[in-house]
Amino acid sequence: MAALALKARPRQWVTKLHRWSGLLLALFLLIAALTGALMAFRWEVDAWLNPELFAVQPGAQHAPQTEIIQQVEARFPDARVGTLVYPVRPDRALRISLMDKHAPAGMGHGMGHGQGGNLQFNQVFVDPYSGHILGQRNTRQISFDRPGLMPFLVRLHFSLWLDQAGVWWMGGVAVVWLLTSFLGLALSWPRAWRRWRQGWRDMLALRTGQGSYKLHYDLHRAASVATLPLMLVLAFTSVYLNLPDLVKPAVGWFSPLSVPPKVEGLPKAEAPISPEQALAAAAHILPDGRVSSLGPDARRGLYNLRVYVPGDVSPSGNHMLALGMADGAPVGLRRTDTGSAGDVLLAWMFPLHSGLAFGVVGQALVLGLGLVLTAVCWTGLVVWWRKQRGERRLAARQREAAAQGGLNPCTARLRTDP
Structure with a gap:
């Protein structure tokens, strides 16, 4: 195995943080991973x-x-x-x-x-x-x-079917997932990280024939390290989708975000234009666009449209258009093609998370990542359970030997890693 960069007491503390944070979110990550894999081709399956x-x-x-x-x-x-x-x-x-x-x-x-x-x-x-x-x-x-x-x-x-409280909870799970992923990387970081053979290749190697515990440990580490960049994307986009008010200020600190136009309600139209006329008005405003959805809001006197324009990263479009029901005049338009870098980044969040930004290939990748994350959670639980069981057995043997006067239980030290 490759020599690790993190040693001694810092490694012990990072190991404890990674272990207990992982246990805290394991069940919720398993649910998110399995359901996310099944949702990769959501509408096709539906x-x-x-x-x-x-x-x-x-x-x-x-x-x-x-x-x-x-x-x-x-x-x-x-x-x-x-x-x-x-x-x-x-x-x-x-x-x-x-x-x-x-x-x-x-x-x-x-x-x-x-x-x-x-x-x-x-x-x-x-x-x-x-x-x-x-x-x-x-x-x-x-x-x-x-x-x-x-x-x-x-x-x-x-x-988790808990409405807004569940949205916040899963957002918190995503935050912990993001942080514990970096802790896992710190634990796996090889001393010779600039060298593939002496460093990263050994991190991805599996020790077969040396017992189930070591195999599960190696599977957990190899799968986590190999997919880490993509998992970080999934984790960060999860944080945004569940906790946008937490992410937007952070993004806005680096790149000012455009303020969406505030659309006030209009007087109720006595003879509102038809949906077909609203679509025609949208085609005049965004001639290259394709309307993916239309929402008639008679209470506010508006038609709300989502429009896909070539170049949008979301298949359903990143342009939002509000038209007055009385005459089809535009009263609000949000577009990302002329926005800041922060606007573009936020527009990528859902298409990246779902894989839709890259079509079928992206959806297949999300499906695979969901299965890999399921395996990472499962192997992590197995490693923890076997380690706990081994530590209990060793502690019992030490107490028995100490009672017989053959061993001081304080002399044995348990290794953090196999």
């Missing part, structure tokens, strides 16, 4: 599990969106349409989130799932060509059937 909700037969032209909205709100009288998410593929359904009609004004979507309030369903799937409602589901209800599986995993991943 569509495969629920073809009756997602699959449509492409037609010659789309049904009027005004009629679709009226039909959905008539079908669910206690709801109002929150957001229409347009399919990228022509054979996919239009996805519509529902809001509680009786909820206070300004109630948000809550982690992107649609804040359903007391509604029985908060997500509807519609054939965009015929306007036929294909089905509905409640993404805020624990369900293990096919329609409810992916929404269940998403909320478990981000918040």
Whole structure:
């Protein structure tokens, strides 16, 4: 094995910090790793599990969106349409989130799932060509059937199904994960770190044939060291996605962040423009853009649109556009292509975390990292358990020998590493 750079008492303290911080977050990291791996191809898996909700037969032209909205709100009288998410593929359904009609004004979507309030369903799937409602589901209800599986995993991943408290908790887990990753690197850092053969290659080597404990230890260290740069990206993006108010000031210290335009509510339009007219207005403002979602907000007199422009790192777009319902005039536009370096960095957070920034290759990489992180957590638990059991056995033998006068229990020292 390679000689390690960190020695003596500093190593003992770092080892204790790494061990106990790892034990503190092991269960939560296991949940995040497994659910994150399953979510790497979230919408592809969801569509495969629920073809009756997602699959449509492409037609010659789309049904009027005004009629679709009226039909959905008539079908669910206690709801109002929150957001229409347009399919990228022509054979996919239009996805519509529902809001509680009786909820206070300004109630948000809550982690992107649609804040359903007391509604029985908060997500509807519609054939965009015929306007036929294909089905509905409640993404805020624990369900293990096919329609409810992916929404269940998403909320478990981000918040453990504990709402905002869970979001904060998983953000704290991500902070500890980020810090303990650096502690693990310090423990693995070889003295000859400039030399591949005498340093890093031995860090990645596995000692086979020397017992299960050493093999698990080597697997834990090798997998952690080999994937550390990518794991740090996942950890940091996790911190931002759960605790953005913690990360933004830090990023803003290095690069000033653009202040999003504050869009005030407009007087209620007597004759609001149609969704099609709002899309046409968006095409005039951002001619190279593709609208990925549209949210009619009659209470505030606005259409809120997310637009993808070539060069955006998020497949759903990084441009946010607000249009007045009365005339389609722009009242707010947030774009990152002309923003600061800090704006660009924050725009990368979710696409990096999900792998969507690099398409299928990125999603496959996130899937693999989720499985590797699962293995790292498991091997870490095994190493800790075996070490604890070995220490208890050795302590028992020492006490027995001391009772017989053959050994002073204070003379034996246990090594930190195998």
